[in-house]
Amino acid sequence: MKMKHNKKRNTAFLFEVLIRELTKTMISKEEKKKKIILEMIKRNFKSNTFLAKDLDLYKAIIDTKHATTRLAEKIIYEARIQKSSIDNRKLFAQQTALIDQINKELSPDVFNNFIPNYKDVATIFQIFHPKTKTKKRVIMENYLVKKMISEEEKEKELLKPIDNLTYKMFAKKFNEKYSSKLLDEQKELLRRYIRSFIDNGIDLKIFLNEEIPKLKESIENALTLKEIKSDKNMLENTQRVLQMLNKFHKRPVDNVFIHDILKIQNLVKEIQR
Secondary structure, three states: OOOOHHHOOOOHHHHHHHHHHHHHHHHOHHHHHHHHHHHHHHHHHHOOOOOHHHHHHHHHOOOOOOOHHHHHHHHHHHHHHHHHHOOOHHHHHHHHHHHHHHHHHOOOOHHHHHOHHHHHHHHHHHOOOOOOOOHHHHHHHHHHHHHHOOOOOOOOOOOOOOOOHHHHHHHHHHHHHHHHOHHHHHHHHHHHHHHHOOOOHHHHHHHHHHHHHHHHHHHHHHHHHHHHOOHHHHHHHHHHHHHHHHHHOOOOOOOOHHHHHHHHHHHHHHOOO
């Protein structure tokens, strides 16, 4: 008998539908709803929760790109070991509480949000499940390994996990090099990007979900300025930046992504001057 994937008991699915809903509120400019979702994410996925620990195991697999076969297999193995050590009763209780919050504070329709990597999070859910048959588990693990080493998934730079000591050294060098040259919002973006290497990246996603709409609004306002409207090149370039901002939600958050945001932050500052 085929085991059914219970998506509401899939922590990665719960997190992703909230991120999708948050993105929708950014586009529709529903500030009250956006605040509710942000608070919900912060409250339920803070680092000491079982939801955050569970999500981290999903992300360990999903976020691994261009790995060797051996590394990919080891990551899956270690994730399964750590998954078995999570208190399932407490995790279930936290999932139940979050599901209830979504239903009452938002809408059951949130669970119908499209998740691009749904197949992957559903596959991970099943390899984590103790009742999955051995043969099926091996087949699904093989599918994930191929995704983790696939050339088409390759990033320009492999971001290896870093420990706290490495993070502190990296952060120190960053502060020494950039503290006097960057805008406050650029420093904040980079600090959260650095921290995303040692946490599950929630703070970075929350920051981006607030920062990108601000940048978009500034660029939209710039299109109404006489200096820009009267200059064909400036108008076209500004429109191109706006198109780029509208597509950011489809891009992976990597070095190139962060670099583009930094450039747009500079551009917005120059326009405001």
